[in-house]
Amino acid sequence: MIDDKKKPRRLGKGLSAIFGDDEPDAPAAEATPTGTPPLPRSLPTSYLTPGRYQPRRRFEAEAMEQLITSVREQGVVQPLIVRPLGDNRYEIVAGERRWRAAQAVQLHEVPVVIRDMTDRQALEVSLLENIQRQDLTPLEEADGYRRLMDEFGHTQEALANHLGKSRSHIANTLRLLNLPESVRELVESGSLSAGHARALLTLPNPEAVAEQIIAKKLSVRAVEQMAQRAKDGKPLTPAPVAKPRRVKAVAGGAKDPDTLALEADLSHKLGVAVEIVTDGEAGQLVLHYATLEQLDDLLQRIG
Structure with missing residues (x-):
């Protein structure tokens, strides 16, 4: 249970609690006489315990292997944020x-920054650290936004301003929580993209369409077209994917078959219409999107 009943603070205050900036209600466990932030120190890994407010529900094996390799070669470079529990026990707030x-690599000690935090502050810092590092899945991110709003009183607009996200991104991400549990599990596992999931929100039977997406490898655009057909009262069958807009002639002639094939292949992989305009060695790669949802899915695909 969150034990801090104070009024909602600016979102950035949660991270300020880590470094000792402007946080009179969270005194540092190792504060210096001048009030400067506490310096990192080393603690045995056996002294630490996972945080109760960790927003992450899955630890992807591939990402963990990469991190393990990095730690094996360079050690833990960035200190963990912890808070004391007593009897040489510390709860991990971030890290x-x-x-x-x-x-995993049998390090006996890790660098930490120790801070005294209330349950409320620990939850806020843990959520912010993960969201700002973009380490969460879309649904973990959505759940983090929901908890920041429900438990700290933040608005969607405040979240957008402080996290550097668009207001529509916050709103669309939160909508993912309205999906059926079976569909959310597919998003969590990576079988469906966030763009697919948002398109499914408007369909009468998202579970059945989710199965079609996976079986037929449907693009986000195709699912959006299905949603539009459902809205118009038409059968839920995928509409043909729109072909890329063609350039009649480039450098005095029509596009060669290889260029056309490459356009089609990129269109399939990116889920949007792709146009390649060439003039000798130079040229342009043009991506055509029809909705902001489609653009958001494209941006996620290309990182």
Whole structure:
């Protein structure tokens, strides 16, 4: 249970609690006489325990292997944020993946910054650290936004301003929580993209369409077209994917078959219409999107 009943603070205050900036209600466990932030110190890995407010529900094996390799070669570079529990026990507020990687390579100690935090502050800092590092899945991110709003009183607009996200991104991400559990599990596992999931929200039977997406490898655009057909009262069958807009002639002639094939292949992989305009060695790669949802899915695909 969150034990801090104070009024909602600016979102950035949660991270300020880590470094000692402007946080009179969260005194540092190792504060210096001048009030400067506490310096990192080393603690045995056995003294640490996972945080109760960790927003991450899955630790992807491939990402963990990469982190383990990095820790094996360079050690834990960024200190963990912990808070004291007493009897040489400390709860991890931020950095559980680094702690797990350190254990995997049998490091006996890790660098930490110790802070006294209330349950409320620990939850806020843990959520913010993960969201700002973009380490969460779309649904973990959505759940983080929901908890920041429900438990700290933040608005969607405040979240957008402080996290550098668009207001529509916050709103669309939160909508993912309205999906059926079976579909959410497919998003969590990576079988469906966030763009697919948002398109499914408007369909009467998202579970059945989710199965079609996976079986037929449907693009986000195709699912959006299905949603539009459902809205118009038409059968839920995928509409043909729109072909890329063609350039009649480039450098005095029509496009060669290889260029056309490459356009089609890229269109299939990116889920949007692709146009390649060439003039000798130079040229342009043009991506055509029809909706902001489609653009958001494209941006996620290309990182």
